[in-house]
Amino acid sequence: MSTEKQLFTVSIYTENNIGLLNRISAIFQRRHINIESLNTSPSEIDGVSRFTIVVNMSEDNIKKIIGQIEKQVEVIKAYYHTEDDIIYQESCIFKMRSGLLFDERQIQNIIKESNARIVTVNRDFFVIEKSGRKEEIELLHRELSVFGIMQFTRSGRIAVTKDEMKISTMLQAFQH
Amino acid sequence: MDTKTIKKEAINTQTTERISGSEAVVRCLLEEGVKVLYGYPGGAIMPVYDELYKFQDKIHHVLARHEQGATHAAQGYARISGEVGVAIATSGPGATNLITGIADAQIDSTPMVCITGQVSSHLLGSDAFQETDIVGISTPVTKWNCQVTKASQIPEAMAKAFYIAKSGRPGPVLVDITKDAQFEEFDFKYEKCKGVRSYNPIPKLDPTSVAAAAKLINAAKKPMIVWGQGVSLGQAEAQFKAVVEKAGIPSAWTILGAGAIPTSHPLNIGMVGMHGNYAPNVLTNDCDVLIAIGMRFDDRVTGSLSTYAKQAKVIHFEIDPAEIDKNVKTDVAVLGDAKESLAALLPLLEEKTHPEWHQKFKDLYAIEYEKVIKDDLHPTKEGLTMAEVLKEINIQTKGDAAIVSDVGQHQMIACRYANFNKTRSNITSGGLGTMGFGLPAAIGAKMAAPDREVISISGDGGYQMTIQELGTIFQQKVPVKIVVLNNEFLGMVRQWQQLFFEKRYASTEMTNPDFVAIAKGYSIEAQKVTKREELKDAVAKMINTDGPYFLEVCVEKEGNVFPMIPTGASVSEVRLE
């Protein structure tokens, strides 16, 4: 059913413009739609930025949102994808007490099994980094939290689609 | 000698000139063909005003009495002419005072360019005197906006502003220019904007969708059109009329659509929406094909969506893809410019007359006439009705006037009863419902169309929201005709209090000043009418006066506007009393 809520990832190709983040977030805010995560970065095209936004809503409504986003003058093109349409990653960093590495042997195993990586170790703390799918990160968080986490932060989702988005051809067509 | 460099220099001296950013602003306006702009000076925009002074023989700056008035005047200018309206203000309070007009222009798709001064760039973010983040504030209500901090950015920003404001679905844009950018000198060169790569103002017409629309229309037994402002914005009146006439389709309008075909046209079946006509509202829920043209299914038009035209196939002709399926699910969407789409549709249509279907509209009109219209136009009670004032204006202007209404009961009465022979004649705040819009909008309309009779019709409430613009009329000698329909109430709110709040008239009764004396204070000829017998002569006096004129008509205090679709009810549940 297209009125049932589900997770959608939105890819927006835009001109590089400082005001645009404001315009795009206002579209969600006005309609009381909570943004689960938001990432902005350069894209595969020179001078074109890419927003990746994750929201939980119905397909009927995401279609309307895409219309509103594309209506913004400096948005080149916006797409929405289901979980099956994309390959995505999120990443996270944990800061933990260094003593744990010696006191709690299983931490080493957790890091290994979860494909996480130790970024740095010093006398007081060490830092673990992990990229992966949402559930993997949640699992790692759960496993590590029993030992006490000094700091935790997690990035927004970044995603590429399995199918082509034809954005370059679109841009070329415009330049005649 | 190196001929290459000489050549290059020769080109440079021809095409660029060293001027200040502030002069560039005015030169850009001239390049865009702007003849009039409305505004109010102040510190952060003074360099531009200094240039407006120097260029006063080429461009006419109209000093409004409040920046909101300047925006509405620019809107009135744009609405009647189709040209871009321009408003200009200083930073801080000057800029924030523009917001109501900008929001109004955004929701009513009015092309407008607003220019604001801003504190110098090194002060940005320091809470400097009269610094306000106008780009941030105006973002949700502009089609596009930007801040310029260097003189060299001015030509491109201005060119883009005009292009974006008027192309595709029009709208307001704002260009905020820091004071240092206004002072800075640079090599000026102007190039009109011909396109923005991320912006596709007019979607490409898809012939298969036009064919699908034609097929549905040709097979329809009970087709009905609802058209909006898209017809006149797209200058598609002729194509629209041809379609309506060939396919013989009863056609109703939203308030911003009024006049695209004349009120008296036999296929014009009246207005839809909350206070629209009975027949088109009721029969929206009876038609088999509903053809929406350049309209956006506003809630004031549709009433309850869950019971709106559920039986009908819906065709939507629209320039803005975001409007498709936004409120009403369509069976066929025809994206594109109305003129092009309707021209493509016309040859595919079969000639039809649908006499039985038309009869249904006539029958319902007769009911509305008996229950509502008769008493509105030919009252037997003592008090004057708003509608009889409109009737008198219709007679004396022969339906050729542009009616600029404010917001409230008088607005609905004006829309319902004014005769519009010409397109772009119903200038009113539709989407935002901005009280105070009327008087300043009439100034802009009259200045853009000096040959037309422009009549501003306001209530005693809304009139006082921008009454200071009488000063603008006085100073500029704008010959607008100002009618105030005085019921000593915020009438529309009072009507709701009567119907839905058991007559608890909370803060809707008005103790009014001597309006005639106020007008006379601005040297505007003025008259007050309290009796039916005086009305005809008073309207004649107003129309025959060369300059501006003020006419106050004291109407019945507790008159109501019917028909009415109560909020949340279905269009077919429209009440006649």
Ligand SMILES: Cc1ncc(C[n+]2csc(CCOP(=O)(O)OP(=O)(O)O)c2C)c(N)n1
């Ligand atoms: C700026 C603004 N404030 C409040 C309203 C709400 N409102 C809508 S109609 C109306 C009453 C208008 O009264 P008046 O101008 O006297 O016109 P009437 O309805 O009596 O014709 C009010 C207060 C509004 N539309 N705009």
